[in-house]
Amino acid sequence: MIHTVRLSLGYGDKVIVRDVNISVRPGEFVSVIGPNAAGKTTLLKTLASLLKPIAGVVYIDGLAVANLRPRELASLIGVVLTDQVKLTMLTVAEVVALGRYPYTGLLGSLSQEDRREVLRALSDVGLEELADRRFCELSDGQRQKVMIARALAQEPRALILDEPVTHLDPKARVEVLMMIKRVCRERRIVVVASLHEVDLALRMADRLIIVSDGGVIAYDSPEEFIMDGGPTALFGLGECILFSPELATVEFRWPQDRDERIFVVAGGGSGSLVYRMLNRLGYSFSTGVLHKGDVDYIVAKSLGGVVIEEEAFQPISPRKMVQALEEARSCAAVIYTSPPIGPLNSENRKLAEAAAVEGRPLIVLGPRGIRGAWRVVDSFPELEQSLQLLREKAVAPTIPRGGSGRSINP
Numbered sequence: 001m002i003h004t005v006r007l008s009l010g011y012g013d014k015v016i017v018r019d020v021n022i023s024v025r026p027g028e029f030v031s032v033i034g035p036n037a038a039g040k041t042t043l044l045k046t047l048a049s050l051l052k053p054i055a056g057v058v059y060i061d062g063l064a065v066a067n068l069r070p071r072e073l074a075s076l077i078g079v080v081l082t083d084q085v086k087l088t089m090l091t092v093a094e095v096v097a098l099g100r101y102p103y104t105g106l107l108g109s110l111s112q113e114d115r116r117e118v119l120r121a122l123s124d125v126g127l128e129e130l131a132d133r134r135f136c137e138l139s140d141g142q143r144q145k146v147m148i149a150r151a152l153a154q155e156p157r158a159l160i161l162d163e164p165v166t167h168l169d170p171k172a173r174v175e176v177l178m179m180i181k182r183v184c185r186e187r188r189i190v191v192v193a194s195l196h197e198v199d200l201a202l203r204m205a206d207r208l209i210i211v212s213d214g215g216v217i218a219y220d221s222p223e224e225f226i227m228d229g230g231p232t233a234l235f236g237l238g239e240c241i242l243f244s245p246e247l248a249t250v251e252f253r254w255p256q257d258r259d260e261r262i263f264v265v266a267g268g269g270s271g272s273l274v275y276r277m278l279n280r281l282g283y284s285f286s287t288g289v290l291h292k293g294d295v296d297y298i299v300a301k302s303l304g305g306v307v308i309e310e311e312a313f314q315p316i317s318p319r320k321m322v323q324a325l326e327e328a329r330s331c332a333a334v335i336y337t338s339p340p341i342g343p344l345n346s347e348n349r350k351l352a353e354a355a356a357v358e359g360r361p362l363i364v365l366g367p368r369g370i371r372g373a374w375r376v377v378d379s380f381p382e383l384e385q386s387l388q389l390l391r392e393k394a395v396a397p398t399i400p401r402g403g404s405g406r407s408i409n410p
Helices: 040-049 069-074 092-100 112-124 140-152 170-187 198-204 222-227 231-235 272-281 295-302 318-329 347-357 380-395
Strands: 002-011 016-021 031-032 055-059 077-082 158-162 190-193 207-212 215-219 243-244 249-252 261-265 283-289 308-310 333-336 362-365 374-379
Touching: 002 040, 002 198, 016 040, 016 055, 016 215, 031 198, 040 092, 040 158, 040 190, 040 207, 069 077, 077 140, 092 112, 092 140, 112 140, 112 170, 112 283, 140 158, 140 170, 158 170, 170 190, 198 231, 198 362, 207 231, 215 222, 215 272, 215 295, 222 231, 231 243, 249 295, 261 272, 261 347, 272 295, 272 362, 272 380, 283 318, 283 333, 283 347, 295 308, 308 318, 318 347, 333 347, 333 380, 362 380, 374 380
Parallel strands: 031 190, 031 207, 077 158, 158 190, 261 283, 261 333, 283 308, 333 362, 362 374
Antiparallel strands: 002 016, 002 055, 207 215, 243 249
């Protein structure tokens, strides 16, 4: 395990983070997060003995890191930093073999045991088939896996990673983090990784270390951090940027600079993208009838929409139907998102049809036929075009000439 006692760290006499007391157990994947320049990299380098602590002690498996010789330290801690490594002529296997230096002699000759560990590390990161490829020929994601394999070839008790997925595309980020977590558990090693991708940290990490305002707070789980309001407090989110604890996502509220309000009949997640599109385009919106806890309910609330809500697991009541129809009457148009319909929300279909009967332009997104629909569209570009057409005409629905949406007589 890694254990620190009253650790203060920084550069020279300047303390950046003080009084760090953390413990990380074998088999745990711990993510270090915090604002830029808070000291995340400084903490990792101090844990790895690349920086000397200003005060306090770092222990690994009960041994004070400061007392270890370089080869002893390398056999206990593997480190992958953000620096781009240029190894133009070496093969993948040769790069990984560099991790065996704590065990080889002065000549660096590899034994059979060394070669087995190189192959094991390559297998752990899923690159055994690329062993003979040149390192310089690999993608960024593959290169990062190679560098992690090099650290694993050291047979470390702890793996310290500084922003291991920063330069990768979304798919590669997830692949690398899933691989790291799997290896952490299979090898029963400590993994401490700093991440800028907070959403991934909240989903991947077993525990969190928060570095902020010159100190460190450890959370036993990402869920504890979320329920404590951590994301909002840590990153100074406010009125325009909100964190949804239910979805563990950030929602952006754009300025609503259009006069028109749009009513959305949704449910079951069918409306979330519509809300975000309307918000991005500057429309305010109302929506309903949504059951409390529905994903559409959560997203609409986060974006500041007016939500006509019903209690969870209850059929939509006549009172809520009247309330929703009154709200729809005050809106410039109604969008029906073709939500999945069951016994509890079947009234929503009638709500859309009633709004159309009362003269609201009804746009149906998706395949479900609704009486009185003005337009039926199959895509978000068509939906946006329909809203723009309504805005330009600002009249009661007529059958438009042309356009990609399918027009229907009321």
